[in-house]
Amino acid sequence: EDLVEEVGYIIGQPGLLAYKEALVQMNDAAVISDVNGKILFVNPAFTALTGYTLEDVRGRSPRLLAGGVWPPGLYKRMWSTVQRGNPWRGVVRGRTKEGRLYHQEMSLAPVKDGRGKITHLMAVLRDVTGEKALEERLFQVQRRESVACLVSGVAHEFCNMLTGILGYTQLLLLGRDRKDPDYEKLCLIETQTLRAAEVARNLLSLGQEEIPERRPLAVKDELLELRRLLEHLLPERIRVRWSIEEDLPPLVADPLHLRQIILNLVLNARDAMPRGGELEVGVHRERVRPGLLRGYVQGDPLPGEYVVFSVLDTGVGIPAQALSKIFEPFFTTKPKGKGTGLGLAAVQRMVRAHGGFISLESRDGEGATFRVFLPLMEGVSGHEERGVLAERCSVMVVEDEDLVRKVLVDALKLQGCRVLDAANGEEALEKLEQEEVDLLVTDLVMPKMGGEELVERVRERLPQVKVVVVSGYSSSERDPGVRSRMGDHLFLYKPFGVWEILKVVEECLASKEGGRDAHI
Structure with missing residues (x-):
């Protein structure tokens, strides 16, 4: 009641007296000052927002609401606006009596008497800290999406270049004697290109939810194939031991993801042993009981049967305080310039x-052991043995990037395939009118006619032709609608090497011979 009387005393005009109880009861903070800017009244909502009572602020300047965080000149501009008889509105920061910063939406207006003379100034403040926090989070999400889009586009271009470098390096290595003076140099180029390819793949998947393309895999065969690649990536000062359990059941997984998971973990272990050491790569079957798991666990372990991939190193180890952050994007314990902080983040997403x-x-200075647990699915059988010779087939290669197209053509010719090539879908259709082929290898995004339309046309006219789709984007970025419209075809992701090209072609031809649909 005293507050109501005080408001009534300050605001002496009859028209405003009707609102005096509303000022006291309103949820938004209200401040009334004289024409010189001295505070005369604040309502209870102001005290709740700022911590200041009427006794704290009576006679003081509204500048105290700035709390030292307003931009230079803002108070002067506000004061000038209302002295001219105009209202001012905006969102500004404030500081409570306890020092906490907050955001407030402020409406400042002059109060005039019946003759139009300004007698008081009134401000209404509303706490918008929550809204600003949501706005900031939305901005950060949009910023990350924009950065991811930009990075993805740049990585896509690098993938095209890396495909050419990697492909021709491996073609030069084929049949070359290890004693050749250029052999070691070519291996070094291959190694560095493969490292760059992994960075490009990780950048492509940055910020994207992984959508694995699963199929039954013979785990031992996958590791043995990866072993050849790792021989070029690991220096002689690192002694490697492989431990592969026999008679492992087929694992339903994305083969590309599986290779990336193991490769990233092995490269991480290699970088942890700059002076050399011991590295053990293993795989075994294990029944998991979550309460008995050792070490720091990332993810949601459920009881059941798993295939466990392990990578153990005797390197520098990981500090205890870094264990919970090690899988975050861009976090790295490596020296500046030695790591991107993307490898383990990509592993975590794919797993x-x-x-x-x-x-x-892991302990600081005592090495590290990473174990990846992938669940087994009952009743899954592996693919039958492949053994189709590439010499039997004729292939149409459709790719608008000249370098990538040449790598594909040269690799397939080396294997004995008869190869036709085209730079876009329209050119490919013209040639297919004159020539029969067993296999179509086509890029997805091309001028004039893209891969999706080309595949649809070929499916209508030549349903017996098998298809391999070449994509410069990660599997997580593919439109699921495109996947369903294109049917069950193999996908080959850039950057790829000669061995990946030949493996995909062999698998596609094996499915053709066996009357099966191929898929990755």
């Missing part, structure tokens, strides 16, 4: 997409 989890044991 999660497969319904698995990761355990990590």
